[in-house]
Amino acid sequence: MKDNNQDGPPRTTPIQSATFSNPINAEIRRAAATGIYDIRGGGAKRKLPHFDDLLFLGASMSRYPLEGYREKCDTSVTLGTRFAKNPIHLDIPVTIAGMSFGALSGPAKEALGRGATLAGTSTTTGDGGMTQEERGHSNKLVYQYLPSRYGMNPNDLRKADAIEVVVGQGAKPGGGGMLLGQKISDRVAEMRNLPKGIDQRSACRHPDWTGPDDLEIKILELREITGWKVPIYIKVGGARPYFDTTLAVKAGADVVVLDGMQGGTAATQDVFIEHVGQPILACIREAVRALQDLDMHREVQLIVSGGVRTGADVAKCMALGADAVAIGTAALIALGDNDPRWEDEYQKLGTTAGAYDDWHEGQDPAGITTQDPELMARFDPIEGGRRLNNYLKVMTLEAQTIARACGKNHLHNLEPEDLCALTMEAAAMAKIPLAGTDWYPGKPGTSY
Amino acid sequence: MQTFDLEAEGLRALNETLHAQADNTNQTKWEIVNPRGSHAIAVGLDAPIEVNVKGSTGYYCAGMNQQATVNVHGSAGPGVAENMMSGTVVIEGDASQYAGATGHGGTLVIKGNASSRCGISMKGIDIVVHGNIGHMSAFMAQSGNLVVCGDAGDALGDSIYEARLFVRGSVKSLGADCIEKEMRPEHLEILTELLERGDCDAKPEEFKRYGSARTLYNFNIDNAY
Ligand SMILES: Cc1cc2nc3c(=O)[nH]c(=O)nc-3n(C[C@H](O)[C@H](O)[C@H](O)COP(=O)(O)O)c2cc1C
Numbered sequence: 001m002k003d004n005n006q007d008g009p010p011r012t013t014p015i016q017s018a019t020f021s022n023p024i025n026a027e028i029r030r031a032a033a034t035g036i037y038d039i040r041g042g043g044a045k046r047k048l049p050h051f052d053d054l055l056f057l058g059a060s061m062s063r064y065p066l067e068g069y070r071e072k073c074d075t076s077v078t079l080g081t082r083f084a085k086n087p088i089h090l091d092i093p094v095t096i097a098g099m100s101f102g103a104l105s106g107p108a109k110e111a112l113g114r115g116a117t118l119a120g121t122s123t124t125t126g127d128g129g130m131t132q133e134e135r136g137h138s139n140k141l142v143y144q145y146l147p148s149r150y151g152m153n154p155n156d157l158r159k160a161d162a163i164e165v166v167v168g169q170g171a172k173p174g175g176g177g178m179l180l181g182q183k184i185s186d187r188v189a190e191m192r193n194l195p196k197g198i199d200q201r202s203a204c205r206h207p208d209w210t211g212p213d214d215l216e217i218k219i220l221e222l223r224e225i226t227g228w229k230v231p232i233y234i235k236v237g238g239a240r241p242y243f244d245t246t247l248a249v250k251a252g253a254d255v256v257v258l259d260g261m262q263g264g265t266a267a268t269q270d271v272f273i274e275h276v277g278q279p280i281l282a283c284i285r286e287a288v289r290a291l292q293d294l295d296m297h298r299e300v301q302l303i304v305s306g307g308v309r310t311g312a313d314v315a316k317c318m319a320l321g322a323d324a325v326a327i328g329t330a331a332l333i334a335l336g337d338n339d340p341r342w343e344d345e346y347q348k349l350g351t352t353a354g355a356y357d358d359w360h361e362g363q364d365p366a367g368i369t370t371q372d373p374e375l376m377a378r379f380d381p382i383e384g385g386r387r388l389n390n391y392l393k394v395m396t397l398e399a400q401t402i403a404r405a406c407g408k409n410h411l412h413n414l415e416p417e418d419l420c421a422l423t424m425e426a427a428a429m430a431k432i433p434l435a436g437t438d439w440y441p442g443k444p445g446t447s448y
Numbered sequence: 449m450q451t452f453d454l455e456a457e458g459l460r461a462l463n464e465t466l467h468a469q470a471d472n473t474n475q476t477k478w479e480i481v482n483p484r485g486s487h488a489i490a491v492g493l494d495a496p497i498e499v500n501v502k503g504s505t506g507y508y509c510a511g512m513n514q515q516a517t518v519n520v521h522g523s524a525g526p527g528v529a530e531n532m533m534s535g536t537v538v539i540e541g542d543a544s545q546y547a548g549a550t551g552h553g554g555t556l557v558i559k560g561n562a563s564s565r566c567g568i569s570m571k572g573i574d575i576v577v578h579g580n581i582g583h584m585s586a587f588m589a590q591s592g593n594l595v596v597c598g599d600a601g602d603a604l605g606d607s608i609y610e611a612r613l614f615v616r617g618s619v620k621s622l623g624a625d626c627i628e629k630e631m632r633p634e635h636l637e638i639l640t641e642l643l644e645r646g647d648c649d650a651k652p653e654e655f656k657r658y659g660s661a662r663t664l665y666n667f668n669i670d671n672a673y
Binding site: 201208217 | 670
């Protein structure tokens, strides 16, 4: 092939290395200039095997569909039936994941509470404790019990409708939290008993227990303090889902929350987000298998998260055996995070709508992941709540549409047999037959 | 004085009974017999009552205490008075790991020794230990005071924030960002009061003070550009 160098001898076209790609080289230069790793919010950005790699089969000669808008397709779920006197009843199986006050503004937390309440679901506190706004506007509020114990106190514990002991998060299994000084306003500092303006690290390990045997006793203490009334969840990152689920059940969990590597975070090292943990697709069946082996499937409920975006994702989680899902990033987007209407300002921050992830810097143009009073004032919690409710409604309708097409009168009746996989990877991870075959890699009794 | 036999009546009944005591209760003095190392004894109390545990306790005795005074006439297992908000907890014997962990307020007195991670992540609690403390004590300690009349183990005050540490004996090693600090008159005053509260006759002048060098407060970034 002739090169386009018209004058001299033919030359090779410059080739960009796939290994030393532009983004990698830029990161090497950035590291060399600053001496600190990249910290950011959000979840894994790399392409991963995900729910898009699964499809529903729908009804056929052997399965009757339900009538689209007419026939009942229940979406309710009850969480915490194992030990709690007062399990949580939700109208829809989409819950709002724990996101800290500090990472999010007070009005953003309020909007999450408003939207979740309108939609008949629960919302969750986060690292940094419970705010008035949030408790006041959330009909069902899950109180996180985290290693940092920032803002942790028994009065708030008793106000909670459930307690979530956070062992790990999908974005950073084995890692703690981080809140940089820019976001430590007076209010945040006071709630966390720390000086204003310093970079806060949240511990990665609980200060007063190690291992599942200790956790069992910790849970006994929490139940004694709250009179055995509210469910206790255990949240784990997607690391070793079979064993983590088994041990969580052994430790006395009412509910296991499993967060895959796509799960968002307020802030952590990019290297952690992109290189530690397993995609949620690979975790769900293993967690369900653990529950089944213990005869606890549906007795201890399973909530899964990490990149849940649509009603189709919800339906796929249900079909793989989850009882409910949790959303973080998607809820923020529904509130207005990364909205192109702020494109000019994203550009000024050196980014673009959809890619903005420096939530820890507190300069969020949308006024959601900030403690800056001026930016916060841009965000209307009532409008935010309305938008979140709408989005949750659409997700639910979408999931119902799929369930009816599969002939199911409850989302929980969706099953693995309703699915096929588009790729070998997804087939192996989700233990779902590859489309057009009755086989997936690792299927018992087969050899390939 | 009300007596409660833990072995006969069980943990749930114990905590339920103690939780039922309101601010104006006249049943202000309780004695718990046969604790036999049970976990979660007298947790989540929130009334100005006095609870005397006649024996040793398991994990998390007096956890999240508010207002109450809890005396353990024996030794305490891990996490005694964890996340205490107010009130007083006194251990006549020794305390296991994580004593006073994440405590926000109140006073914890340990008449014997405390094991590792004493005062870990403390957030305002005052802890007075008559004996020694183990390694990694006051890790990430945010605020409050830790007084040690004996010696401290390895890595004292690692990643400490604003808590004050007073140690009379030796310190095996200091953790990252923890340094010895000058004992000024205001600190002697604080210490005198703490020793008094902790029923301890050690002399304030014999103590050294340790705290944060504050070099880990912000990420160290090379701002040459
Ligand atoms: C801004 C933000 C803050 C978060 N804060 C917490 C937290 O305080 N505690 C926690 O357990 N998880 C936290 N998470 C993780 C979420 O609870 C959840 O696991 C995750 O967002 C789910 O994945 P998704 O974002 O893809 O929906 C946070 C996530 C985001 C996006």
